[in-house]
Amino acid sequence: MRTRVLVFHPDLQSSTVNKALAQEARKNPELDVIGMYAKYPDFNIDVKAEQEALEQVDRIVLQFPVYWYSVPPLLKKWFDDVLAYGWAYGSQGTALHGKELLIAAGFGAGEEAYQGDSGYTAEQLFAPLHQTSNFIGTTWLDPFVMYGTTGIEQQRLEDYVSAYVRILSDIK
Ligand SMILES: Cc1cc2nc3c(=O)[nH]c(=O)nc-3n(C[C@H](O)[C@H](O)[C@H](O)COP(=O)(O)O)c2cc1C
Structure with a gap:
C-alpha cells in the first residue's frame, strides 16, 4: 500500500x-511524507503536481495540529x-x-x-472532513486523534508516535 502523508504545520521546526510524527514516518521508505508549508510557503499550490502524486497512492494522510x-x-x-471539479468530484x-x-x-x-x-467531540468537529471524504469517494478511516498535545510529556508523545507509525505501516 502506497501512502502519501501531507503534513500541514505552519512551523514544523518549532x-x-x-x-516527531513526521520524523518517524520518514524512516519508512514506503511513505512519502511532505511538509506542505515548506513546499508552498506562498500558498501557491502546484495543483497538477499534487493531483498526479495523489493518483499514484492508495492512502492519503492529512496530518495537522487543530x-x-x-x-x-x-x-x-x-x-x-486540489479537490477540483472534474478531478475529485463531478461526473x-x-x-x-x-x-x-x-x-x-x-x-x-x-x-x-x-x-x-x-x-x-472530535468526531463532530471533523464532520466537514468526513463529509468531504464521502463527497470525493474516499474511504474514511477512523481518525488518529491526539489530545493534550500542548506541553505533552515525553512518554505520551512516544506512545502517540509508535501508534501512528504502526497504523501507517499497517501493523495491527
Ligand atoms: C492558532 C492556534 C489555534 C489553536 N486552536 C486550538 C483548538 O481549537 N483546540 C485545541 O485543543 N488546541 C488548539 N491549539 C493548540 C494546538 O492544537 C497545539 O499547539 C498543537 O496540536 C501542538 O502540536 P505541535 O507540537 O505539532 O505544534 C491551537 C494552537 C494555535 C497556535
Whole structure:
C-alpha cells in the first residue's frame, strides 16, 4: 500500500508533536511524507503536481495540529484548490474514488475538553472532513486523534508516535 502523508504545520521546526510524527514516518521508505508549508510557503499550490502524486497512492494522510477547532489555513486551501471539479468530484471526477483517507490531528487541550458535555467531540468537529471524504469517494478511516498535545510529556508523545507509525505501516 502506497501512502502519501501531507503534513500541514505552519512551523514544523518549532513543533513538538507533528515534527516527531513526521520524523518517524520518514524512516519508512514506503511513505512519502511532505511538509506542505515548506513546499508552498506562498500558498501557491502546484495543483497538477499534487493531483498526479495523489493518483499514484492508495492512502492519503492529512496530518495537522487543530487550530480553532479546524484545520490550518493551507490545508483549507489544499481542499479548495486540489479537490477540483472534474478531478475529485463531478461526473468525471473520480480520481480519488476508493482511496483511503486518514486524518491525523492533535488537539492542544486534553481529551476531557472533547467529551461532548460542554462542547463538541472530535468526531463532530471533523464532520466537514468526513463529509468531504464521502463527497470525493474516499474511504474514511477512523481518525488518529491526539489530545493534550500542548506541553505533552515525553512518554505520551512516544506512545502517540509508535501508534501512528504502526497504523501507517499497517501493523495491527
Ligand atoms: C492558532 C492556534 C489555534 C489553536 N486552536 C486550538 C483548538 O481549537 N483546540 C485545541 O485543543 N488546541 C488548539 N491549539 C493548540 C494546538 O492544537 C497545539 O499547539 C498543537 O496540536 C501542538 O502540536 P505541535 O507540537 O505539532 O505544534 C491551537 C494552537 C494555535 C497556535
